[in-house]
Amino acid sequence: MRDRRRGRRGERGGEDRPRRSGRGSGEGRPPVARALRLPEAEREHWVGILSRHGAAASVTPYRDDGIWRIAIGPRDQAGADDGDVVVVEPLRAGRSPRGRVLEVLGRPGAPEADFRAVVWRRGLRTRFPAEAEAESAALAEAPDGAEVRRRVDLRDLPFVTIDPAAARDHDDAVCVERRAEGEARLRVAIADVSHYVPPGSSLDREALRRGNSVYFPDRAIPMLPARLSSLVCSLLPGADRLAMVAELDVDAGGRVGHRAFYPAVIRSRARLVYDEAALAMQGDAGARAALGSEVAQQLDAVGVVTAALSRRRFTNGSLDFDLPTAEIVLSPEGMPIDVVMAPRTPSHRAIEEAMLAANREVAELLFAAGAPALYRNHEPPAREDAEALAHLLARLGLLDGSVEAELTPRRLARALARIEGRPEEKLVHRTVLRRMRQARYAAHSRGHFALGFRHYVHFTSPIRRYSDLVTHRMLKAVLGEAAGGRVASGGLDAIAGRVSLTERVAEAAEREMIDIKKCVFMAGRVGEVFEGSVSGVARHGLYVTLDGAFVEGLLHVSALGGRLDFDEEAMALVARGSGRGHRMGDRLRVRLVGVDPVRTRIDLALVPEDGARPPGKRRAQRGEAERSSSGRGRAASRRRA
Numbered sequence: 010m011r012d013r014r015r016g017r018r019g020e021r022g023g024e025d026r027p028r029r030s031g032r033g034s035g036e037g038r039p040p041v042a043r044a045l046r047l048p049e050a051e052r053e054h055w056v057g058i059l060s061r062h063g064a065a066a067s068v069t070p071y072r073d074d075g076i077w078r079i080a081i082g083p084r085d086q087a088g089a090d091d092g093d094v095v096v097v098e099p100l101r102a103g104r105s106p107r108g109r110v111l112e113v114l115g116r117p118g119a120p121e122a123d124f125r126a127v128v129w130r131r132g133l134r135t136r137f138p139a140e141a142e143a144e145s146a147a148l149a150e151a152p153d154g155a156e157v158r159r160r161v162d163l164r165d166l167p168f169v170t171i172d173p174a175a176a177r178d179h180d181d182a183v184c185v186e187r188r189a190e191g192e193a194r195l196r197v198a199i200a201d202v203s204h205y206v207p208p209g210s211s212l213d214r215e216a217l218r219r220g221n222s223v224y225f226p227d228r229a230i231p232m233l234p235a236r237l238s239s240l241v242c243s244l245l246p247g248a249d250r251l252a253m254v255a256e257l258d259v260d261a262g263g264r265v266g267h268r269a270f271y272p273a274v275i276r277s278r279a280r281l282v283y284d285e286a287a288l289a290m291q292g293d294a295g296a297r298a299a300l301g302s303e304v305a306q307q308l309d310a311v312g313v314v315t316a317a318l319s320r321r322r323f324t325n326g327s328l329d330f331d332l333p334t335a336e337i338v339l340s341p342e343g344m345p346i347d348v349v350m351a352p353r354t355p356s357h358r359a360i361e362e363a364m365l366a367a368n369r370e371v372a373e374l375l376f377a378a379g380a381p382a383l384y385r386n387h388e389p390p391a392r393e394d395a396e397a398l399a400h401l402l403a404r405l406g407l408l409d410g411s412v413e414a415e416l417t418p419r420r421l422a423r424a425l426a427r428i429e430g431r432p433e434e435k436l437v438h439r440t441v442l443r444r445m446r447q448a449r450y451a452a453h454s455r456g457h458f459a460l461g462f463r464h465y466v467h468f469t470s471p472i473r474r475y476s477d478l479v480t481h482r483m484l485k486a487v488l489g490e491a492a493g494g495r496v497a498s499g500g501l502d503a504i505a506g507r508v509s510l511t512e513r514v515a516e517a518a519e520r521e522m523i524d525i526k527k528c529v530f531m532a533g534r535v536g537e538v539f540e541g542s543v544s545g546v547a548r549h550g551l552y553v554t555l556d557g558a559f560v561e562g563l564l565h566v567s568a569l570g571g572r573l574d575f576d577e578e579a580m581a582l583v584a585r586g587s588g589r590g591h592r593m594g595d596r597l598r599v600r601l602v603g604v605d606p607v608r609t610r611i612d613l614a615l616v617p618e619d620g621a622r623p624p625g626k627r628r629a630q631r632g633e634a635e636r637s638s639s640g641r642g643r644a645a646s647r648r649r650a
Contacts (some may be wrong), residue, residue, distance in 0.1 A: 045517045053615045054096050054111060055079060056125055058607070063090040068097050068108065071117060071607060072126040072521070077106075085109030094122035101640060118529040119342035123522065126629055128189045128230070131313045131518045134229070137234050140211035145234040148205055148241050152251050155436040156204070157274045163254065164276040167200055167307050171360050172246050174282040176228070178238040179245065182252070182277050182471040183363050185310035193314045197367040198275045201576050202471035203481040204628070205235070213478075217504065220511025222473035225522045226337040231473070239485035246277045253481055255367040255468070259314050263321025268370050270484060279501025312568045322365070324462035326419030330438050333587070335540035335559050344627040346532035348559045364469040371484060372464035376454055376488045383479045383501055383508075383521055385465045385575035386447040386455040391418070394444035405433060418461040436546070436580050449478055449509045451543060452501035476508050482630040524609035531611055532604045534558075538616055543595040546582060549573040551591055551598055553613055564599060564610035569615060 012379050057068040059081065066081040071094055074333075081095055087110040089095050096112040096595045114122035124132065128135055137145075169184040180200040185193050205211045216232050223230040234331065244250050258267040288296035289305050290312050297305040331353065338347035368385075375382040390398065395416045402408040407424040414420075421441065428434045445459065457465040468484070471477040479501070492524035544550030550565040566573055566582060573590060575580040591597075603612035 021484070043215060045514055047132035047134075051132075052129070054098055054129075055108070056094065056096055056114075056129040058117070059086070059089045059091065059093050059095050060108070065090075068095060068110075071523075072123075072130045076280060079106050079107060079108040081110060087111070087113055089113045092116060093641065094119070095304055096125065098186075106259075118525070118532070122605075123525050123529075124225065125517050127522055127525070129515050130211055130521075133230055133518060134215075135225060135230055136217055138211060142234055144210060145236045148237065152249055152274065156251065157249065157300060160251070161271050161273040162422075163196070163198070163252075164249065166196070166275070166276050167278045167303050168196070168244070169279045169281055169304055169307055170277055171281045171283060171286045171356050174284070174633070176282075177235075177243075178472045179243045179280060179288060181469050182244045183311055183360070184306075185307065185311060186313050188258070193259055193268075193310060194267075195257045195259055195314050195366070196310065196365060197255045197363050197469065198244065198255070198273065199255070199367070199469050199477075199481075200244055200472055201251040201253050201272060201477055201481065202233070202237070202242050202637065203253075203278040203485065204272075205237060206478065207258050208482065212237070214411060216475050217507060218629070220401070220475050220508045221515050223518055225517040225525055226517065227339055227343040234470060234555075242472055244275065244277050246280045247272055249276055253468075253484065255370055257366060257370060258412055259317060259366075261317055262615060262628050262641075263317035263319070265370060266634050268374070269372065270488060272485075272488075274489065283352070284357045286356035287352075290355045308356075311359050311363070315359040315366075318362045320359065322362070322461070323422060326422045327460045328419065328422055328425060328441075328461070330442055332435065332438055332442075333559070335523060335527070337523065337530075345526040348530055350559045368465070368466055368468050369460075369462050370461070371468040372454070372466040374468075375466065375483055375487060376464045376479075380467055380483055380487045381501055381503055382453065382454070382483050383450050383452065383476050384454040385448060385467050385476070386451050386458065387457045387465075388446050388455055388461050388482075389458045390444050390446060393401065394422070398441060398444050403573055405437070409435070416591075418458055422461070430485045430592065432594050439545075439593075440580070447513075452505055456461070468545050474508070475504070475511075478564075479504060521609070525606055528604050528606040528609055528611060530630065531558070531560055531562075531601060532606065535601050535604055541599055543591055543593055543597065545591060546575070546580045546591065551582065553597055555599075555601075555633055560611065562599070562601065562613040564597070564613040564615060568613075576630065581643045 022232070023338055056071060057073070057079070058071040059066050059068050062117055064083045065091070066086055068079045068081060070077060079099060081097070085100075085108070087095070089110050093109045094114040094117055096114065097108040097113050099106055099108045114125055116122065120590045126258045163184075166184045166186070170179040170182045170186040180202075183196045184196045184198070186196075187193050206216065210273075211235065219230075219232045221529065222232045223540040233242070242250070244252065254273045254275075255270055256269040256271070257265050258464055259265055281300070281304070285296055285300070286308055289300050290308050290571070300308075333350045336349050336351040337345050338349060342540075371383070389395065398421070399408060399412045399416050402424045403412045406428045408422060409420065410524050425441070427438065427439045448457070448459070456463055466480045467476045468480045469477060471481055490578065539555040539557065541553040541555040543551050544554040548566070550563050552561050552562055554561045569582065569591065571584045576583050576584060579592070581590050581592040596617040599613040600616050601611070602614045603610070
């Protein structure tokens with residue numbers, strides 16, 4: 010089983026979420042906000058690691074940054090062994106808290122132990138209130154006949170969904186009709202969650218509390234109960250489903266002319282997965298035969314239209330940070346058996362482009378109507394960051410015009426296009442990402458710098474993002490639908506702040522779980538020698554991505570020998586005197602010397618060339634911040650829009 014995560018750049022992976030790392034991170038990796046959690050989360054029970062002290066025991070943090078210890082008496086250990094991850098109920102507070110073990114989850118690295126620990130640390134909600142479950146259970150699976158008759162009937166059109174193989178919910182479908190020569194009508198159908206989740210209902214309140222779904226390699230924490238997200242609202246093949254449709258006429262140059270939005274009923278022809286859809290789009294005869302001519306022709310048409318949209322978007326200055334991301338391959342028992350580079354196929358790109366176009370056009374409509382909206386803003390880099398970027402790009406001969414001129418998305422896009430294929434490409438992409446602000450939700454439009462859009466909203470994932478559910482309600486109000494533009498639980502500003510926070514918490518939890526899975530996978534390979542490439546440079550050492558396993562470890566500066574200075578602008582560690590050093594892209598031979606799933610740390614040692622003296626011994630203890638390792642979450646192109 011492969012890592013499901015969000016699967017789709019821009020919609021499940023965050024294409025529009027470039028974010029800026031903290032100062033001094035050096036290699037362009039965003040900082041890990043270890044304390045980031047939902048502040049209102051209750052902690053009736055605690056999750057930690059049990060340590061035995063003779064007959065007595067105590068529990069201390071696992072996946073938590075607090076400093077605490079709970080004493081566990083001999084009768085309250087529930088058979089837990091030394092080193093087990095356990096759930097504890099505090100029995101006595103104060104300076105010497107005591108508790109009892111309620112549940113033994115297994116050793117660090119066990120799927121359930123790690124899941125429960127990350128959930129507890131981040132304050133994620135895993136159970137729905139009884140009232141919300143009751144509201145969900147009361148909903149009929151098939152849409153009401155009267156509701157179907159009042160909508161635009163698109164059931165004869167060959168809509169298809171394209172999702173990751175393990176996806177349980179399908180909230181978007183696409184269909185293309187060829188029209189006049191060089192023009193096609195793209196329809197993007199989005200599950201009409203707002204029809205089933207009225208403002209102020211228990212389902213609505215719980216969806217706002219969660220803000221979004223959270224995707225781990227082996228499971229998901231949905232924003233809505235499974236009956237809604239996987240059945241009633243999911244655009245399943247052969248089933249009548251209610252949808253909000255964005256209808257866009259696109260010419261050969263990628264320009265959108267006619268556009269319309271309306272409630273509809275659709276019946277998807279096929280549930281496709283990215284890999285099979287990509288094969289068919291690339292002309293594989295077997296894949297096309299398996300899908301049938303109607304679906305194969307749909308994929309061809311979708312590919313043509315979205316390619317035109319993509320060309321125009323990049324011509325107009327959209328940025329594309331195509332940095333690789335990790336995907337965890339799991340055994341049937343949920344244990345990691347491989348870490349690979351996540352694919353980005355033609356089908357991924359096509360769906361991403363269709364969703365971006367729909368999001369953009371809905372935003373333009375809402376803004377033109379002067380309607381309330383929950384915009385997805387990505388502001389330009391701060392002045393000092395823009396200046397630093399301009400000087401770096403000019404030094405590499407990538408920047409057109411004056412260094413002092415405004416660094417617009419179009420200028421930056423042209424610079425990134427010029428670096429393609431050069432050794433410094435990843436360095437430049439990481440540096441640009443590091444200097445970017447974080448995309449956020451707001452009640453007022455400030456534009457989307459990375460995408461080069463004047464206005465932008467999230468419309469295409471209402472099953473898993475509350476922001477999109479709000480957008481549907483606002484769109485219906487503009488269209489004169491009965492749903493109106495009501496907003497429950499406070500105004501748009503409050504909602505924007507809430508969903509921006511829950512998004513960051515979800516991202517932190519997802520990155521954390523990926524880091525844990527990487528460590529569990531590598532734990533059995535300590536002592537092995539790997540070839541690898543320097544993929545990150547920081548003051549405290551080099552991050553090396555290993556060949557044969559898409560995993561990154563830390564080669565500490567003390568293991569490199571000599572005195573090295575960190576050149577942040579060049580992303581290099583340079584030896585004093587000689588000027589020799591280590592840079593992005595350098596090839597190294599390293600040994601895996603340590604893996605710590607508890608601290609998500611992967612440590613490497615340099616294997617010297619034949620006849621060379623090994624570097625000086627690694628200094629003893631280093632601060633955890635300096636030694637923390639691989640896979641700390643990377644800003645993808647997505648997250649990406």
